[in-house]
Amino acid sequence: MPKIFMKPDAANVTNPQHFRPWAKVASPSANLTQTSWDLKQREHIQALNEKYWLDKGHTPIPKEIFLNHSKIWLEIGAGTGGFFLELAKNNPDAHLLAIERCKIRSGRMIQKFSKSGLQNIQGFRGNAIPALITGVPSESIERIYILYPCPWPKNAHRKNRWYLHTVMSHLVRILKPGGLLIWASDQEFYIREAAFVSESKYQLQTLFNGQITPNLYNDLERFPNGRTSFENKFLSSGQPCFELISQRQ
Ligand SMILES: C[S@@+](CC[C@H](N)C(=O)[O-])C[C@H]1O[C@@H](n2cnc3c(N)ncnc32)[C@H](O)[C@@H]1O
Numbered sequence: 001m002p003k004i005f006m007k008p009d010a011a012n013v014t015n016p017q018h019f020r021p022w023a024k025v026a027s028p029s030a031n032l033t034q035t036s037w038d039l040k041q042r043e044h045i046q047a048l049n050e051k052y053w054l055d056k057g058h059t060p061i062p063k064e065i066f067l068n069h070s071k072i073w074l075e076i077g078a079g080t081g082g083f084f085l086e087l088a089k090n091n092p093d094a095h096l097l098a099i100e101r102c103k104i105r106s107g108r109m110i111q112k113f114s115k116s117g118l119q120n121i122q123g124f125r126g127n128a129i130p131a132l133i134t135g136v137p138s139e140s141i142e143r144i145y146i147l148y149p150c151p152w153p154k155n156a157h158r159k160n161r162w163y164l165h166t167v168m169s170h171l172v173r174i175l176k177p178g179g180l181l182i183w184a185s186d187q188e189f190y191i192r193e194a195a196f197v198s199e200s201k202y203q204l205q206t207l208f209n210g211q212i213t214p215n216l217y218n219d220l221e222r223f224p225n226g227r228t229s230f231e232n233k234f235l236s237s238g239q240p241c242f243e244l245i246s247q248r249q
Pocket of ligand 1: 076099127148
């Protein structure tokens with residue numbers, strides 16, 4: 001077995017056998033004290049960080065989408081888009097938007113969507129962060145999916161986790177009241193921290209937090225092999241996956 005380097009306070013976070021090969025260090029912020037501290041620190045730099053992202057420039061999401069559709073579901077880091085394509089087929093009354101940064105994956109996603117002939121799904125290639133900070137109106141999205149994001153397990157990189165990032169306040173801002181923020185990860189610590197931040201900083205209500213099982217919101221029974229390629233990979237190798245479903249009040 002490869003040698004696993006863990007900080008002592010991370011020892012109970014995740015089964016080391018299930019680590020991704022590049023994720024050699026588990027999060028030492030498992031006790032959430034660190035996360036509380038992070039949240040306080042980040043208040044001061046929110047405006048600066050937003051400016052950084054705005055100055056970077058990006059391809060905006062066309063504004064008409066938000067004028068023309070009232071039931072919009074958004075997937076961030078959609079990979080090759082297979083999950084959202086299935087959701088679009090089964091939910092013709094919803095308009096689905098998928099954003100993917102990787103050139104190759106987004107190319108496949110966009111090709112898949114256009115081949116399907118479906119009118120209720122659109123794929124975008126680009127960085128979701130500036131697009132969400134500037135381009136999405138408040139209270140315009142009914143559901144946001146973030147499935148198997150990079151967990152940034154090293155302590156020094158934790159500011160990149162979506163829930164500790166500047167963009168998190170915008171994820172909450174763009175959700176309609178009653179809207180859902182749906183997360184999945186193979187890293188339990190990630191889901192636990194996301195739940196803590198969502199409740200304590202953003203007053204989101206947790207509807208589900210734990211090991212993934214079919215429920216009202218996740219359509220899992222329609223995807224026996226997993227909804228996305230990462231979910232498929234983890235579940236088929238016996239890796240437990242975890243889910244958080246939060247609701248904006
Ligand atoms: C681990 S993969 C998971 C892909 C897919 N959700 C799945 O479960 O199979 C994470 C994906 O998020 C994308 N991603 C990461 N940061 C992003 C960002 N800021 N904007 C758009 N996509 C992003 C990556 O390119 C990658 O395809």
